[in-house]
Structures are given as structure tokens and as C-alpha cells.
Amino acid sequence: MSESTIDEKPFQFYIQTIGRGQKRRRSLTQAEARDAMRLILAGKVSEMQLGAFLMLIRVREETPEEAAGFVEAIREKIAPPSCSVDIDWGSYAGKRRQLPWFMLALNLLARKDYTVFLHGIVGNESHRLYTQEIAERLEWPIANSLEKAKQYIEHSGLCYIPVECFAPEIKTLMGYRDELGLRSPIHTLARMLNPFQARLSVHGVFHKGYDDIHQQAATRLNDPMTAAFCGDSGEAEVRPDRKTEIKMVENNSESASEMWSFFLAKIFFNSDPTEKCIDPEVLMAVWRGEQSHPYGEAAVIHTLVLVLMSLEHLTYDEAMTQATRLWCNR
Structure with a gap:
């Protein structure tokens, strides 16, 4: 964008x-949020202004209109190549209690021949396990650009890309958490x-x-x-030890937007809230069938x-039935 x-x-x-x-402040419209993020991405905002802006929004939480506007501005700058993808999956939290099943x-x-695009970040919290390490252990191709991601997806059906390789501003802005002490929009x-623009984009929230x-932002985008839901540690992973509501949005070709939700029942009843295991070797052993892990297998399914x-x-x-068959026949 010029x-x-x-x-x-x-x-x-x-x-x-x-x-x-209190009487005069208001949230930003989607257009205002888009324009504000454009200025941030163009480097026209001082660090003091940016910190104040992010924390003011943090205090009351971003609105769907603001979130949609911010995303619009970033997508404009990304300008990705055309690529057919079935599943988009963001991983920005890291796991601190359970493995990334x-x-x-x-x-x-x-x-199963679905194409998968996984993007995320490696944080600096030593007590968390970040997705890139598991992607490497599972021998996923790791892309360093969206063009390379497209090649990997078309050749291998899946890839992982660090967010700094296609939207470096995201990693920079997320890094403000270390100094400010709080998450931001x-x-x-x-x-x-x-x-x-994958057929399905899956979002885990904490x-x-x-x-x-x-x-609500997805209806505007x-x-x-x-699909958005409260996942384990903020990652897009269904917790089998609790009832989970999945918030869905589908936008059809007639520009009509449909919102609905459904519940996934609690299926694991022996969860120990004090249990902690983020040893990647355990996950790999379960994948190879060398070890069992009832909670992990339930999370996968x-x-x-x-x-x-x-x-x-x-x-x-x-x-x-189909998920259980996929797991058992792996």
C-alpha cells in the first residue's frame, strides 16, 4: 500500500x-481501526503512542469491529500469493501443561488429503513448549516466506511458517508484552x-x-x-476433560454470514489438574504407538x-467414528 x-x-x-x-470515549469503528493499524505498520507511530494505544484497548478489550479493522490492515500489507488451503491454524500461545496434541x-x-497451513511464534517463556519444535520433530516443512509456504503446501500438503517470515510486525508488536506486562490486541x-483464506480457520483462545x-470479527472479514473456542493454554486444541463450545461462522458466496455454535462433550474423566508433561519425546512415542496416553489420545480425537x-x-x-478410525489406523 502506498x-x-x-x-x-x-x-x-x-x-x-x-x-x-468516560462520557466521551468510544471504541473505534472498523474503518478507524484499519487506518490506525495502517499508520502503525507504516512506522508513523512513536513507541510511546503505540504503548498507550495498545494498553487503552487492553483495559476494555478490543471489539469485533476493531479486531476486524486491524486484521484488514495487516492483510493488505501481507499480500499473499494465491494458494488453495483447507485448514488455517494459528499457534501463538505455547503449551505449559499438556503437550500440543x-x-x-x-x-x-x-x-486424509486436507491441506494444512500452520503459522505461529516461538516465545521466550522457558516453561512453555512452542509448536515449531514439534513441527520440526514431525518433519514438517518449515517455510521462510508465503511463496515458499505455497510450494510446500502444493507439494507436501502442509507446512509451518513463523509469523515473522510473513508478518514481522506481528512478532515485534507481540514482543511489547515483555515490557508492558500485558497481552494486547x-x-x-x-x-x-x-x-x-483457507476453507476453515481454527482459532484457540484462553x-x-x-x-x-x-x-463476530469473522463475519466482518x-x-x-x-471456528473459535477456548482451547488448552490458549491453543486450538479441544480439551477432552471439559465441555467445549465451538463458535462457528460461515460466509457464503451470497455474502450472507451465518453464526452458530455447537458443543463437544466431556469425554475424559480422569484428568489430574496437577499433571504436567511437555516432553516432546512422549508425544512422539505416542504417535509411533510405543506409548499410550489416554488424555492425549482423547485430545487428538x-x-x-x-x-x-x-x-x-x-x-x-x-x-x-471417523476420527477414532483415523487415530487407530495411523
Whole structure:
């Protein structure tokens, strides 16, 4: 995007809009949020302004309109190549209690001839296990650009790409958490990037309520289909030890947007909340059939159920039967 197309309202306008006194402040419209993010991406905002802006939004949480506007601006700058993708999956939290069992679900979906695009970040918290390490152990191709990701997807059916390789501003902005001590709207919109406009984009959130923001923002972004839910540690992995509500959006060719939700039942009843295992060797041993892990296997199967119900419009029982078969026949 050329600088001449950027809304030239001073950035102070956006800070004032969201930060005035109680009676005068308001949230940004989608267009205002888009223009504010354009200025941020163009480097026209000081660090002091950016920190104030992010934290003012953090205090009251971003609205769906703001989230959609921010994502629009970032997508404009990304300008991805055309690539047919079935499943888009963002991984920006890292696991701190359970292993990233969803990676085995994605492996099985790729074997079922679904194309999978996984994007994420490696954080600096030593007590968390980040997805890239598991992608490497599972011998996923790791892309360093969206062009390379397209090649890997077309050749291998799946790939992982660090977000800094296609949207470096996201990693920079997420890094502000270390200094500010709080998450920001960037942690929401990173999961929404879906640069290839996949048939299904799956978003895991940590806090209840953010799934609603993702769902409502998706109606404004006109993505084909989005599933958002509270996953384990904020990752897009269905927890089998609790009842999970999946918030869905589907936008059809007539530009009509349909929102609905469905529940995945609790199927694992022996969960120990004090249990902690993030040893990648355990996950690999389970994948190879050398070790059993009842919780992990249930997480894989239920995450598969989510995708199969969404993409193939199966009933829960149909999806459970197919997911269990995929796991047992791996």
C-alpha cells in the first residue's frame, strides 16, 4: 500500500477517541481501526503512542469491529500469493501443561488429503513448549516466506511458517508484552490472519469471551469458515476433560454470514489438574504407538472431531467414528 492511501489523521486522534473521559470515549469503528493499524505498520507511530494505544484497548478489550479493522490492515500489507488451503491454524500461545496434541490431529488431517497451513511464534517463556519444535520433530516443512509456504503446501500438503517470515510486525508488536506486562490486541488478531483464506480457520483462545470476539470479527472479514473456542493454554486444541463450545461462522458466496455454535462433550474423566508433561519425546512415542496416553489420545480425537464436523458437516457420532478410525489406523 502506498503512503498516499493511508488516512492522515494524526495518531493522537485514535488515542483520544478510545482514551477520553468516560462520557466521551468510544471504541473505534472498523474503518478507524484499519487506518490506525495502517499508520502503525507504516512506522508513523512513536513507541510511546503505540504503548498507550495498545494498553487503552487492553483495559476494555478490543471489539469485533476493531479486531476486524486491524486484521484488514495487516492483510493488505501481507499480500499473499494465491494458494488453495483447507485448514488455517494459528499457534501463538505455547503449551505449559499438556503437550500440543493438536499437532497429531493436523498430521492425520494431512494424511486424509486436507491441506494444512500452520503459522505461529516461538516465545521466550522457558516453561512453555512452542509448536515449531514439534513441527520440526514431525518433519514438517518449515517455510521462510508465503511463496515458499505455497510450494510446500502444493507439494507436501502442509507446512509451518513463523509469523515473522510473513508478518514481522506481528512478532515485534507481540514482543511489547515483555515490557508492558500485558497481552494486547495483537494476540487476538495474530490468530485471525488466515493469509491464504483457507476453507476453515481454527482459532484457540484462553479466556472465555474472546471466542465471541473472534466469531463476530469473522463475519466482518468475510472469511469462508471460522471456528473459535477456548482451547488448552490458549491453543486450538479441544480439551477432552471439559465441555467445549465451538463458535462457528460461515460466509457464503451470497455474502450472507451465518453464526452458530455447537458443543463437544466431556469425554475424559480422569484428568489430574496437577499433571504436567511437555516432553516432546512422549508425544512422539505416542504417535509411533510405543506409548499410550489416554488424555492425549482423547485430545487428538476430539480436535479431529471439531474439524470433521466443520468441513464435512458430519454429526458428532459420525465425526467421532471417523476420527477414532483415523487415530487407530495411523
